[in-house]
Amino acid sequence: MATEKIYKQPSTDMLVEGVRSGDRAMIGRAITLIESRSRKHQEKAHELLDRLLPFSGHAHRVGISGVPGVGKSTFIESLGLMLVEKGQRVAVLAVDPSSGRTGGSILGDKTRMEQLSSHDQAFIRPSPSSGVLGGVARATRETIVILEAAGYDTVLVETVGTGQSETMVSDMVDFFLVLMLPGAGDELQGIKKGILELADMIAVNKADVFEKKLKQAMREYKSALHIMTDASPNWHPPVMPVSGLTGQGLDDLWSKIELHRRLMTESGEWDERRTNQRLTWLKSQIADRLLDDFYHSETIAAALSETQNKVVAGHTTVSRAVADLMKLYHQ
Known part of the structure; x- marks a missing residue:
């Protein structure tokens, strides 16, 4: 009987109570529930999120991106430990939409952040290995709701530093931080304009490590940012030197992030950004749900293979194939 109780799926009441009390095991089970693509689990997940939503929205959400090899894990651990020492409860979410195909690097984050992951006031969670950008976006946004309801003060959302994941993460955070390395001359060639436009x-x-190259690198990054139009009339993105390994500059960096929060709150942009994020979330969820419904349609499943063969053989155009499939779907 005791064994049955241990493995019994917790009720929604138990999950709500566990999350609100900060029980790490129950927080983990709540996140696992909302990550599930099972329609049965999704109904329960919706109920759970509805009940936790009134307790969310208070955390400082910070997105962190950077080029491969920039030292994100070391930086995030140092920043997280500093915030914990200041009395904050810190959660880290690692977002890697490619993890379903390659296994990604995120599964190593808990071992690379050993000190932070073992701290009572911290919680680290890799993204689901769905390999689907929309699925990762949905799960990450809803995980933030759970962590905020659990009382975490700061949620750090790490992204892999390539592709669409930057835009996805910037649409769910209050502050978007881009980590770069000295040696700007070479690196600026490879920086997408898009990521600079997102950076706060x-x-x-x-x-x-790179003291000699640091000043030149900072000048070049500042010049690159000056070419961009600032996203806010109240904030121009600063360029700051830091070291995740030694902790150099982390206090100043966090002071700037807190200043950004104050300025955005006073100007009303903070609430406006959160409002726009909710609307973006709504639109992305509609698109995600429609796509899921489309591919789960028996009519579409029956016609899709033949339609693909016609397109490959050049017997029909892609636009005609899509129009025919949509006609079937609406029937």
């Missing part, structure tokens, strides 16, 4: 700050990491 560029932090030049490993400042302790």
Whole structure:
């Protein structure tokens, strides 16, 4: 009997109570529930989120991106430990939409952030290995709701630093931080204009290792940012030197992030950004749900293979094939 109780699926009441009390095991089970694509589990997940939503929205959501090899894990652990020492409860979410195909690097984040992951006031969670950008976006946004309802003060959302994941993460955070390395001359060639437009700050990491290149790198990053139009009339993205390894510059960096929060709150942009994010979430969920429904349609499943063969053989155009499939779907 005791064994049955241990493995019994917790009720919604138990999950709500566990999350609100900060029970890490129950927080983990709540997140696993909302990550599930099972329609049966989704009904329960909707109920859970509805009950937790009134307790969410208070955390400082910070997105962190950076080029491969920039030292994100070391930086995030140092930042997280500093915030914990300041009395905050910190959660880290690692977003990797490619993880379903390659296994990604995120599964190593808990081992790379050993000190932070073992701290009572911290919680680290990799993204689901669905390999589907929309699925990862949905799960990450809803995980933030759970973590905020559990009382975490700061949620750090890490992204892999390539592709669409930057835009996805910037649409769910209050502040978007881009980590770069010194040696800007070469790196600026590979920086997409899009990621600079998203950045609320560029932090030049490993400042302790590349002291000679640091000043030049900061000048070049500042010049690159000056070409861009600021997203806010009240904020120009600063460029700051930091070291995740030694902790150099982390206090100043966090002070700037808190200043951004104050300025955005006073101007009303904070609430406006959160409102726009909810609307973006709504639209993305509609698109995600429609796509899921489309591919689960028996009529579409029966016609899809033949339609694909016609397109491959050149017997019909892609636009005609899509129009025919949509006609079937609406029937």
